[in-house]
Amino acid sequence: MEVKAKIKRILKLLAISAKMDLVWLLRDTKYALTGIASDMISNLSTVSAVYLIALRFNGIGGLNTDEILFMMSYSTITTGLFIMFGSGNNIHISRIIGRGQLEHLFMQPLSLKMQLFTNGFCPFTGGGNFLVGCIMLIISVRRLSLSITLGWLLSLIIYILATMTIIVARSYLVSTAAFYAPVAAEEISMTAIDGTWLLSTFPLSGMPAFLQVSLLTILPEGLMAWFPSLCLLGKTPLHFSKYYPLAFALILSLITSYIFRKGMNYYVKKGSNRYVPYGFRR
Amino acid sequence: MLKKDQIDMYPTDFAVKLSKVTKTFTQWQRDNTGQSLIRNLIKPEKRTIVALNDVSFHIRKGEFVAYAGPNGAGKSTTMKLLSGMLLPNSGDISVLSMSPQKQRTTLMQRLGILFGNRTELWWDHPVIQSFEWKKVVWDIPDQIYRQNLDMVTDLLDIGPLLKTFARELSLGQRMRADLAMMLLHSPELILLDEPTLGLDVVAKRQMIDFLKKINQENGVTIVVTSHDMDDLEEMAERILMISDGKIAFDGSFQELRNITGNLTRVVVAMEDSLVPQVKMGKLLSSDKGVYEYDIDLAQLPIKALLGQLSQVEGVRDIEIKKAPIEQVIAGLYRDWTGI
Numbered sequence: 001m002e003v004k005a006k007i008k009r010i011l012k013l014l015a016i017s018a019k020m021d022l023v024w025l026l027r028d029t030k031y032a033l034t035g036i037a038s039d040m041i042s043n044l045s046t047v048s049a050v051y052l053i054a055l056r057f058n059g060i061g062g063l064n065t066d067e068i069l070f071m072m073s074y075s076t077i078t079t080g081l082f083i084m085f086g087s088g089n090n091i092h093i094s095r096i097i098g099r100g101q102l103e104h105l106f107m108q109p110l111s112l113k114m115q116l117f118t119n120g121f122c123p124f125t126g127g128g129n130f131l132v133g134c135i136m137l138i139i140s141v142r143r144l145s146l147s148i149t150l151g152w153l154l155s156l157i158i159y160i161l162a163t164m165t166i167i168v169a170r171s172y173l174v175s176t177a178a179f180y181a182p183v184a185a186e187e188i189s190m191t192a193i194d195g196t197w198l199l200s201t202f203p204l205s206g207m208p209a210f211l212q213v214s215l216l217t218i219l220p221e222g223l224m225a226w227f228p229s230l231c232l233l234g235k236t237p238l239h240f241s242k243y244y245p246l247a248f249a250l251i252l253s254l255i256t257s258y259i260f261r262k263g264m265n266y267y268v269k270k271g272s273n274r275y276v277p278y279g280f281r282r
Numbered sequence: 283m284l285k286k287d288q289i290d291m292y293p294t295d296f297a298v299k300l301s302k303v304t305k306t307f308t309q310w311q312r313d314n315t316g317q318s319l320i321r322n323l324i325k326p327e328k329r330t331i332v333a334l335n336d337v338s339f340h341i342r343k344g345e346f347v348a349y350a351g352p353n354g355a356g357k358s359t360t361m362k363l364l365s366g367m368l369l370p371n372s373g374d375i376s377v378l379s380m381s382p383q384k385q386r387t388t389l390m391q392r393l394g395i396l397f398g399n400r401t402e403l404w405w406d407h408p409v410i411q412s413f414e415w416k417k418v419v420w421d422i423p424d425q426i427y428r429q430n431l432d433m434v435t436d437l438l439d440i441g442p443l444l445k446t447f448a449r450e451l452s453l454g455q456r457m458r459a460d461l462a463m464m465l466l467h468s469p470e471l472i473l474l475d476e477p478t479l480g481l482d483v484v485a486k487r488q489m490i491d492f493l494k495k496i497n498q499e500n501g502v503t504i505v506v507t508s509h510d511m512d513d514l515e516e517m518a519e520r521i522l523m524i525s526d527g528k529i530a531f532d533g534s535f536q537e538l539r540n541i542t543g544n545l546t547r548v549v550v551a552m553e554d555s556l557v558p559q560v561k562m563g564k565l566l567s568s569d570k571g572v573y574e575y576d577i578d579l580a581q582l583p584i585k586a587l588l589g590q591l592s593q594v595e596g597v598r599d600i601e602i603k604k605a606p607i608e609q610v611i612a613g614l615y616r617d618w619t620g621i
Contacts, residue, residue, distance in 0.1 A: 020404070109388070
């Protein structure tokens with residue numbers, strides 16, 4: 001019963017965020033549509049560059065053009081989800097911490113987890129990339145003649161969730177620095193996530209093994225699209241287990257949870273000597 | 283420490299209870315010399331600031347308490363401790379019989395907080411949209427929401443503002459809208475940190491009248507901080523004065539006056555080259571024909587003061603205001619030390 005009530009509460013919170021997003025879209029439709037279009041164009045440019053190279057050379061590193069398209073669709077879907085759930089700096093949490101805005105969250109009668117999960121949901125202004133990603137996925141799946149089973153769809157969802165967990169965990173991990181150095185680390189999440197985003201859309205097949213391993217462990221860009229896509233295509237690379245992304249997501253989120261909690265404890269003990277109002281509520 | 287009456291045990295009907303609370307912060311120190319820069323790389327110089335030093339007090343339910351002190355005295359720190367935004371170094375805090383740290387989410391359903399220099403309104407949405415957002419996040423039942431919305435719309439006169447975007451409101455309007463939003467969930471205790479900061483006379487009056495009304499009629503406990511004695515005396519019955527992290531006074535405004543005198547500042551603006559030749563107290567400053575005096579109304583009643591001023595030739599303007607908190611606290615210290 002309690003779980004049911006909690007789910008209902010989460011849905012209500014997502015619904016009010018969605019409603020506010022729609023209202024915002026309808027108020028400034030012209031600007032909102034421009035924003036959505038530029039988001040989509042920017043993302044499509046990134047993935048189409050890779051796709052065009054694949055077309056020119058008839059594939060990249062052992063992956064044919066349709067497999068590249070599949071990987072691009074995976075990347076676009078995760079980017080889309082990132083934008084759709086992270087409009088309120090809730091994923092770029094270093095901004096909230098660095099600007100001393102966590103106190104606004106403390107005022108709400110909700111756990112921080114629930115607030116951060118629900119308050120950046122913007123399906124209308126932020127759903128464009130996700131939609132394009134889904135369309136690309138359908139096209140690539142048809143071109144690859146993949147047999148879609150319930151198990152495969154579940155695997156797709158689980159891999160996407162694992163990738164999202166890694167993105168969020170990595171953002172929160174580096175954002176912990178903002179507890180200790182609010183000014184210097186205010187934009188650290190942006191640097192950590194967006195700065196490496198371009199790399200995550202490149203197929204790593206054909207690269208030296210040590211680079212591939214590095215990009216799956218130290219800097220997990222390979223887990224953003226390349227590795228999970230190959231797993232879904234039944235071509236798990238490097239003799240890694242197909243469960244590797246899940247294990248990585250779990251371990252990274254546990255480490256992040258521990259370190260972020262330490263940062264939070266530091267924050268409530270020391271406070272923040274900085275408060276800037278911009279970027280908190282749009 | 284001066285106290286109205288020493289409390290041996292806490293009553294059960296308290297809204298706020300602080301017991302021996304200490305809160306310190308560290309500040310980085312550095313000068314501009316090269317030597318200091320290098321020394322700080324190895325061993326940074328830090329200074330400990332004691333925001334609250336073994337502070338204890340309690341506030342009963344239904345009280346309207348002014349929490350006063352000069353800038354940097356620890357007022358905002360206390361507010362943040364009461365709302366669970368900060369943890370104390372030592373001591374116990376209880377708010378509405380709950381621990382702000384351990385029961386934050388439950389407490390926030392019954393507590394209202396407003397920082398004068400911040401807004402909870404959604405910037406790019408009409409005010410009513412922020413209210414609706416609050417209804418969902420606080421899970422306010424429809425009937426209560428509707429009742430409270432009607433009440434705040436009427437009392438704070440925000441009807442015309444409801445459809446206006448928050449970013450287009452003036453400071454006074456924004457404060458009224460923020461105050462209204464804070465009250466939508468029927469908080470039992472309200473913490474207001476400098477709510478009158480930057481407000482004009484009319485907006486201030488509206489806010490003060492409203493706060494007094496909800497305190498008297500709805501029994502809402504209110505703790506308000508300010509460094510403006512005029513505002514505080516207008517609003518509250520009891521004043522807690524904090525200075526250097528310690529409670530310097532806890533009692534009524536009348537009791538405070540009995541100790542420090544009725545300290546008042548009189549500013550007299552004169553016509554060119556004229557000087558007010560009256561015995562009004564201590565001249566604090568004079569600049570471009572504006573003379574500021576320090577007066578104790580306990581010794582020179584307002585009637586006598588106005589009588590003197592009416593005899594002065596060339597008076598352009600007169601302003602009478604309460605002495606700043608720093609001076610009141612200095613008076614308290616003088617009383618303790620007998621100087």
